[in-house]
Amino acid sequence: MAYDEALAARIRALLTGEQAVEKKGFGGLMFLIGGNMAVAALSMGDLMVRCAPDDQDRLAALGAQPMEMGSRPMRGWLRVPAELTASDDDLSAWVRAGVDFARTLPPK
Template sequence: MAYDEDLAHRIRELLSGEQGVEEKAMFGGLAFLVDGHMAVAVSGTGGLMVRVALDEYPKLLSRRFVEPMMMADREMRGWVLITADGVRTTRQLRPWVIRGVDFARSLPPKQRGYASRRGRRST
């Protein structure tokens, strides 16, 4: 299943005034990175993936439309999946996007070129 293009467009609109935002195709969906950190992503299987603080994670799972994010049958703590029914309106979507962006901005800056150096040995 391809990701929801309408949901991606709605997220773009919400992030239009934010600095340091980029999009990357990942895991069959579309991720929105803030200063190099994933904040939210349109899931290729439906819904919205949101990066959250670990201390908020258990409480968020008790909310309507919120599920644990699973990848390869493994629970990805620190990420929640909001079902499509939970992000149908801007009023539903906005707080989740803000939560993901705020969390991404709270992380230390990414080192430039890290991905290109992984696995390489210095000589």
Template sequence: MAYDHELADRVRDLLSGADGMSEKRMFGGLGFLVHGNMALAAASGGGLLVRVEPDDGERLLGGDVQPMVMRGREMRGWLRVGPAAVRTPEQLGEWVERGVSYARALPAKA
């Protein structure tokens, strides 16, 4: 299943004009990067993949927020945020800010 283009547009609107932002198609989704570091993605299958401080991941779980699993392995520092958790502008804004803030704290990639 392809990523949710409407959700990607909503993310794009939130990030318009932000310094160092770029987009990249990957894994059937659309990634949003900050200075080359992945911050979040409109995920194939719907919802978002959000990069978070690895030590904060567990406390953010619950409801429509689950660990990201790739090839049967949980990816520490990444969360799968389901569509119900990004329905409102406020919900989406919180998750976008969380992912972008973490990616901005990382060293820029060339």
């Protein structure tokens, strides 16, 4: 299934000035900072956010769900439903969480 192009455009606009690289993967369009995925536009307006594993429970309490690969939950990866990114401020907060974590990782 293709990624949500409107969501990708909104993310792109938020990352203006960042040295973000776009790459297809995980069934969506990933945005990488320093070679590390920060966020990805998925299908139907959902967003994937990479976060510190220690922050996952706090962020999930805001309505996100852990990403799953197969049937296995992936610690440090969240799926944010479209309704939680409907406003630009809400999307910006989720994107910032992913970008901030990606910056803590060594560049690839």
